[in-house]
Amino acid sequence: MLVSLNWLKQYVNIDGIEPAELAEKITRSGIEVDAVIDRSQGMTNVVVGHVVSKEKHPDADKLNVCQVEVGVGDVRQIICGAPNVAAGQKVIVALPGARLPGGVKIKKAKMRGVESNGMICSLQELGVEGRTVPKAYADGIYVLPEDAVPGSDALELVGLRDIVLELGLTPNRSDALSMLGVAYEVAAILSDEVKLPEINYPTTAESAESYIKVSTAASDLNPLYAAKVVKNVKIAESPLWLQHYLMAAGIRPHNNVVDITNYILMEYGQPLHAFDYNSLNSNEIVVRLANEGEKIVTLDNQERTLNSHNLVITNGKEPVAVAGVMGGANSEVTSDTTTVVIEAAYFDGFSVRRTSKELGLRSDSSARFEKGVDPNRVLLAAERAAQLLSDLAGGEVLQGTVLVDQLDKTPTRVVVSPDFINARLGMKISLEEMLSILHRLQFDVEAANGLLIIDAPTRRQDINIEEDIVEEIARLYGYDEIPMTLPEGMGNVGGLTPYQAKRRVVRNVMEGAGLLQAVTYSLTSDELAQKFALKVEDTTKLLMPMSEERTTLRQSLIPHLIEAASYNVARKADSVALYEVGSVFLGKTSEELPYEEEHLAIVLTGKWVDNAWQGEKRNVDFFVAKGIVVALFDKLGLSDRVSFEKGSVDGLHPGQTATVLLDGEKVGVIGGLHPTERKKADLKETYVAELNLYAIINATTEALVYSPVPRFPEISRDIALELDRSKAAGEIERVIRGAGAKLLKEVKVFDVYEGEKIEAGKKSVAFSLTYFDPERTLTDEEVTNAHNKVLKALAESGAEVR
Amino acid sequence: MEQQLKQLEQEALAKIEAASNLKELNEVRVAYLGKKGPITDLLKGMGKLSPEERPKMGALVNTVREHVTEQLEAKVAVLEEQAILEQLEKESIDVTLPGRPVRVGNRHPLTRVIEEIEDLFLGMGYEIAEGPEVEKDYYNFEALNLPKGHPARDMQDTFYITEETLLRTHTSPVQARTMLEKKGEPFRIICPGKVFRRDNDDATHSHQFMQVEGLVVGENIRMSDLKGTLDTMAKKMFGSDREIRLRPSFFPFTEPSVEMDISCFKCGGSGCNVCKHTGWIEILGAGMVHPNVLEMGGYDSKKYSGFAFGIGAERIAMLKYGVEDIRHFYTNDARFISQFHRTEG
CATH class of the missing domain: 1.20.1270 (Substrate Binding Domain Of Dnak; Chain:A; Domain 2)
Incomplete structure (x- = not known):
């Protein structure tokens, strides 16, 4: 909402307040002023000129040499390229030394050899937005009225000596979508009165009823429809002041009839529509729902196809307007119009909003209906239109208003106690102070039995409940006056849930291992949504995606981490180690929502150890990734319950993929990126892992109880085994552990060998076994007995001891 | 001899x-x-x-x-x-030669900001509540006093999955769910999480971003409690000499609604490019929980009241660390993330 202060002054006294100060007051009390715009933009030396003569430039077809009088006896030669410049015109002249918006400085110049002492200006050159410039002057200079005095200030004449406040309105304050609404707000802030326009005009003996009948077949969506008929209207340009107000409000002037409807739209916030009576081709207006597929060409010359829930205005046969959204081209006011029908109506906000959304057609009109117009201003606006058509367009207003009216215009009553207001605010505002504020807001208020009985004006449709009054009181009393306290004790202990606490531990483990936390997008492409997924289930897709890259919710965190790794490698990172904790979206729950499972994923590529001057460099490998995963399980007290087996995942290296199992259930995967995937991502050896964090964190562990520090020595025995190359060391370890040797405390692989010294297709794996009894020192014999059990189990499993 | x-x-x-x-x-x-x-x-x-x-x-x-x-x-x-x-x-060795590098990772700056807020409120007896990123229209809008067709829904352009499900546009649905879960008991929660809006990604917009919301419901929760709480947070996040001011605003789920500004931490209020020469920086939206929201959450709005606030983690991080482009948070450039490894103050 753009508020011209020149216009606002017509309704409320703001003299003596700096615009910036006024803006600050408005902002602090509830409506944010986004900008204070000086329409003159610091321009100087811009005056009225009289084009005394115009001759073609000798050397340039498109240029004219004009002699322009810019003061008594002060005639200057100015070159002008505008197509519409003509002798006799009063024009806007920027004299040498003038500064125009956009840093333009006017100087004396020679154009194709001919001297030019200034510039004849278009409105755009004075910083007026092109879309608000009247069409007649949109492609050329602006022509001032005949009586403009050469040498006088031209900015004043074109309405640019004005300040505009740009309001950033929240959806609740639709009352401020009008100049009067803003005036009420400003008056409340300044404790001032609002000066309303006085409406009176002559009428003819003929009645409007004799020209037109009105009926509505959808009174729920259109409870009020009023028509006024004005004949003998002379279509012309509007007076300048009206054009300037509209331009300041961001609206392009057209002709007096259209401008008057727009003026009242801005003044009262009530959209009006003017029909050309003769092209209505009917003496009735019928408001009804459109027939499915019915068509109308709107004022913007677009053919629109309507749905059966769209409300239309018809002439009894065909639509002549989309109710509250836009008029039809078939009944448009043109330069030939003599009789106009002015529509002032109340249309249901939801209905207008829906229609305007469906048609992709937002207008100043629909914006106001959507948010609800003031029921008590509909008829006033119709009267105001009649008055202005009479005053400014020479129209003769027919007697009476043709009306269908079932609209409830009673104000909403709110009953609230001052104690409630103070309790909500944590303040002690006196009753007198509250009453004063409510009076400033022009709320009808009665104080009785410790209660305030309030009827808010119907323009304030946001006032419905006690809390709304709390806000009104507080905002005008001043939010700065609210004291600062903290909520009184409620006995809440608060704190992290065990899950949340463990998730923080997970992050600590990852960071301790040297990984940076990444955050990537939940939305991905169809193609990547299920890639590397631990579980592939139905995907969740957007109804209307904005791009192919973001259509579907992910089922694995790995694809985006690989993208992040590529991004870093492409920027010369020689090592990338990232982790992410985030949700994946699987199938559907009973709530019709996808099942969201929190996962942890990591990606590692490039150098792991890089100790340059000591010559220690090592790239990441599978076992770095596995080491990190194991460290995590260990930290969560699950190291005895996790196991790994050879696994397979599309996109991962078939010989370097492990399934991670917790208590025998699959909870994750670790693997090297498949060479073809690496190539696609332009990465060298890259390792990834993804774990179902939800399952892992929810695996509960027993309370931690210390075990005594060993007082007796441990005894270790080594075993070297010759195995098939494909035999998993983990399996052998399980055999060893499962051999039933109670004294066996630890099993560790300490050497793996493949090569010349061993048969092809075989490998040697050496284990170190530790025996221990917490109660005493073991004898050699006891250890041997236990060890023999292990050897026996190994022999039975077919492993060959070297 | x-x-x-x-x-x-x-x-x-x-x-x-x-x-x-x-x-x-x-x-x-x-x-x-x-x-x-x-x-x-x-x-x-x-x-x-x-x-x-x-x-x-x-x-x-x-x-x-x-x-x-x-x-x-x-x-x-x-x-x-x-x-x-x-x-x-x-x-003897040259002790000025570099030490053996120890790899130490660190948190993403957004996590850092969120945890800082979480920790502040954990200390004040709050719990952390979380909820799904894909939500029902009901929890995201309707339970928050935004019925279908409400004009204020335009404030938040939404990614719909179906007519009834969507990517949450704020973490407020967690508030709605928590109220139903707490079954009328007073509570204090902080809800951090990812949220989504139909925006093209550019320097100041991101279709995915992170929010931290707070909600307190109890008997006799006052607007002064909200103001005091926000002041505590502003001082913790941006320095003890920060001042706050509240401006009236509108959110469908709160009444009264406010926006909070803090005095500019760069110029201290005299005006600079960070505060656009106003001396104040807009930080968050807040308000007293709308009685409709309380009622839909199963709380008697005559007996109970509450306050709520919502902060964009990106906005806080951008202001706090001087980050100029929101996309930095999602490109995962190690040269960016690793800058947030150290302690401050």
């Missing part, structure tokens, strides 16, 4: 003096003081002396032995000292 003894002593002392290492010195010890050495030999020959001479000679031999032993030990100490010095010299 006495002559002989003196000579031996001289010889031994000279050899001790000449010894350059512990091995040579040991040879001297063995040669002169050992059981087969000349001094022992002399002692053995004492039997040939007269009874008067014997004690005199005995004492002399002992004096020589002691003197030689003494010198020997002194020399051992010198040599040992020397050996250590040599060792130290040999083991």
Whole structure:
């Protein structure tokens, strides 16, 4: 909402307040002023000129040499390229030394050899937005009225000596979508009165009823429809002041009839529509729902196809307007119009909003209906239109208003106690102070039995409940006056849930291992949504995606981490180690929502150890990734319950993929990126892992109880085994552990060998076994007995001891 | 014999003096003081002396032995000292060379901001509540006083999954769910999480971003409690000399609604480019929970009241760390994330 202060002054006294100060007051009390715009933009030396003569430039077809009088006896030669410049015109002249918006400085110049002492200006050159410039002057200079005095200030004449406040309105304050609404707000802030326009005009003996009948077949969506008929209207340009107000409000002037409807739209916030009576081709207006597929060409010359829930205005046969959204081209006011029908109506906000959304057609009109117009201003606006058509367009207003009216215009009553207001605010505002504020807001208020009985004006449709009054009181009393306290004790202990606490531990483990936390997008492409997924289930897709890259919710965190790794490698990172904790979206729950499972994923590529001057460099490998995963399980007290087996995942290296199992259930995967995937991502050896964090964190562990520090020595025995190359060391370890040797405390692989010294297709794996009894020192014999059990189990499993 | 003894002593002392290492010195010890050495030999020959001479000679031999032993030990100490010095010299290193790198990762800056807020409120008795990123229209909008067709829904352009499900546009649905879960009991929660809006990604917009919301519901929760709480948070996040101001605003789920500004932490309020020369920076939206929201959450709005606030983690991080482009948070450039490794203050 753009508020011209020149216009606002017509309704409320703001003299003596700096615009910036006024803006600050408005902002602090509830409506944010986004900008204070000086329409003159610091321009100087811009005056009225009289084009005394115009001759073609000798050397340039498109240029004219004009002699322009810019003061008594002060005639200057100015070159002008505008197509519409003509002798006799009063024009806007920027004299040498003038500064125009956009840093333009006017100087004396020679154009194709001919001297030019200034510039004849278009409105755009004075910083007026092109879309608000009247069409007649949109492609050329602006022509001032005949009586403009050469040498006088031209900015004043074109309405640019004005300040505009740009309001950033929240959806609740639709009352401020009008100049009067803003005036009420400003008056409340300044404790001032609002000066309303006085409406009176002559009428003819003929009645409007004799020209037109009105009926509505959808009174729920259109409870009020009023028509006024004005004949003998002379279509012309509007007076300048009206054009300037509209331009300041961001609206392009057209002709007096259209401008008057727009003026009242801005003044009262009530959209009006003017029909050309003769092209209505009917003496009735019928408001009804459109027939499915019915068509109308709107004022913007677009053919629109309507749905059966769209409300239309018809002439009894065909639509002549989309109710509250836009008029039809078939009944448009043109330069030939003599009789106009002015529509002032109340249309249901939801209905207008829906229609305007469906048609992709937002207008100043629909914006106001959507948010609800003031029921008590509909008829006033119709009267105001009649008055202005009479005053400014020479129209003769027919007697009476043709009306269908079932609209409830009673104000909403709110009953609230001052104690409630103070309790909500944590303040002690006196009753007198509250009453004063409510009076400033022009709320009808009665104080009785410790209660305030309030009827808010119907323009304030946001006032419905006690809390709304709390806000009104507080905002005008001043939010700065609210004291600062903290909520009184409620006995809440608060704190992290065990899950949340463990998730923080997970992050600590990852960071301790040297990984940076990444955050990537939940939305991905169809193609990547299920890639590397631990579980592939139905995907969740957007109804209307904005791009192919973001259509579907992910089922694995790995694809985006690989993208992040590529991004870093492409920027010369020689090592990338990232982790992410985030949700994946699987199938559907009973709530019709996808099942969201929190996962942890990591990606590692490039150098792991890089100790340059000591010559220690090592790239990441599978076992770095596995080491990190194991460290995590260990930290969560699950190291005895996790196991790994050879696994397979599309996109991962078939010989370097492990399934991670917790208590025998699959909870994750670790693997090297498949060479073809690496190539696609332009990465060298890259390792990834993804774990179902939800399952892992929810695996509960027993309370931690210390075990005594060993007082007796441990005894270790080594075993070297010759195995098939494909035999998993983990399996052998399980055999060893499962051999039933109670004294066996630890099993560790300490050497793996493949090569010349061993048969092809075989490998040697050496284990170190530790025996221990917490109660005493073991004898050699006891250890041997236990060890023999292990050897026996190994022999039975077919492993060959070297 | 006495002559002989003196000579031996001289010889031994000279050899001790000449010894350059512990091995040579040991040879001297063995040669002169050992059981087969000349001094022992002399002692053995004492039997040939007269009874008067014997004690005199005995004492002399002992004096020589002691003197030689003494010198020997002194020399051992010198040599040992020397050996250590040599060792130290040999083991000396250039301590200015770089240490072995220890890989230490760190949190994403958004997590850092969120955890800082979480920790502040955990200390004030709040719990952390979380909820799904894909939500029902009901929890995201309707339960928050935004019925279908409400104009304020335009404030948040939404990614719909179906007519009834969507990517949450704020973490407020967690508030709605929490109220139903708490079944009328007072509570205080902080809800951090990812949220989504139909925006094209650019320097100031991101289709995915992170929010932290707070909600307190109880008997007699006042707007002054909201103001005090926000002030505490502003001071914690942006410095103890920050001031806050509240401006009236509108959110469908709160009434009254406010926006909070903090005094500019860069210029202190005198006006600079960070605060667009106003002295104030807009930080968050908040308000008293709308009675409709309380009622839909199962709370009697006559008995209970509450306040809620919502902060964009990106906005806080951008202001706090001077980050100029929101996309930095999602490109996962290690050169960006790793800058947030250290402590402050």
